Amino acid sequence: MPKAERPSIDAIEVRDLRREEIPQAVGVLARGMRDNPLHFAAYGVDPEQRVRSHALLVRGLFTTSPHQRPIVAVHEGRVVGVTGVAAPGSCQPSGLGKLRQLPALLTLGPRTAVRVAKWVSGWAALDPKETTHAHLGPLGVDAHLQGMGIGSLIMREYCRRLDTDGHHGYLETDKRENVAFYQRFGFTLIAESPIIGVPNWFMLRPPTS
Template identity: 30%
Template sequence: MTAPEVSSAREDQITGLGALIATAFDDDPLFTWAVPDRERRHRRLPAWAVASVRTGLAHGVVDTVDGGSVAVWYAPGHTPRMLDQLRGGALGALLRLRPGDVRRLAAAERQAQAAHRHHDPESAAWYLAFLAVDPEHQGQGHAGALLRHGLARADRTGAPVWLETNAERNVAIYERFGFEVVAHERADGLPEFWGLLRPARGAEEPARED
């Protein structure tokens, strides 16, 4: 089978890729906890996801495979500030949520940011903010292609890579690509959390599944 071809996302794909992220993360432990009402998640999360893709295009790198999957990456030191996210449309998305939903999302964001700062204090790592595959394209190698593409880019710069997840099923997948769990938290009132770091590799070392 031919390996999926990764390309840079375009402006005209923002809405579709945002909808893809919202669909892929609909049952994610973070979002089922933060927005427990399923109907409200279906109505509100797409706007937030679209804003996330727009911010990624403005401040990072957004990769896709034929619009059926997406990965949003930020180079070392370039993770967007809150003002950048608000300008990208996050404010409008948050205003569509209930106050309790916003408080829960903010608490989870603080947890993730604290872990990131602790394990990457110099902001030396690439940050994989999102990786999502449309359910219709799962099992076709999209996730692996996006990871290998992004990790090869990080390797060319000699930088480590950071990501976080609230889904235990994802941990083993990332470990196969060289990530190591450096933070695992079961804080009261928050969903279980894993922070993973992939050590820096030289440009001569190919990105591979370990």
């Protein structure tokens, strides 16, 4: 990407997602995570279909979950990176929460919906329910802006909030290279398990004083 188009890291603001920014944040996550292994397994080989499918799910999550407090990185008014954060005690949706997400799931078509349901229930089964945590994810930086420090800015803010509130952080990832990235922020690996046939890593971070 030409240097002139690269956002300067000093000009990036990291803060709560505003409601009117949800469409932009959905686009960033859908594009940024398009080639993740779980997305291939759940949504299929067509890249445009993967973008569309993930956009539907993330839009559902951000618009229907009252417990989501996403963090965004914004450059000159444009969202360039985003993470969902589920408040402690809320990351496994209640019966009502599942019902709210059902329309988005059904729009994906029956086969994809079944794969996504297995994916979500596979993660839920490994959720460390005995450790109350602020659950990170989905996290993504726009596809053409990865590797420039934007994800690290978001992680720093998320961890700052964890430490201020005295909360554990928890996350799942379907990419081995991300394990080292999260370890930089104090996460440790607590489990490794396949989800719909894809290797996944599960990580926890205690608050630091």
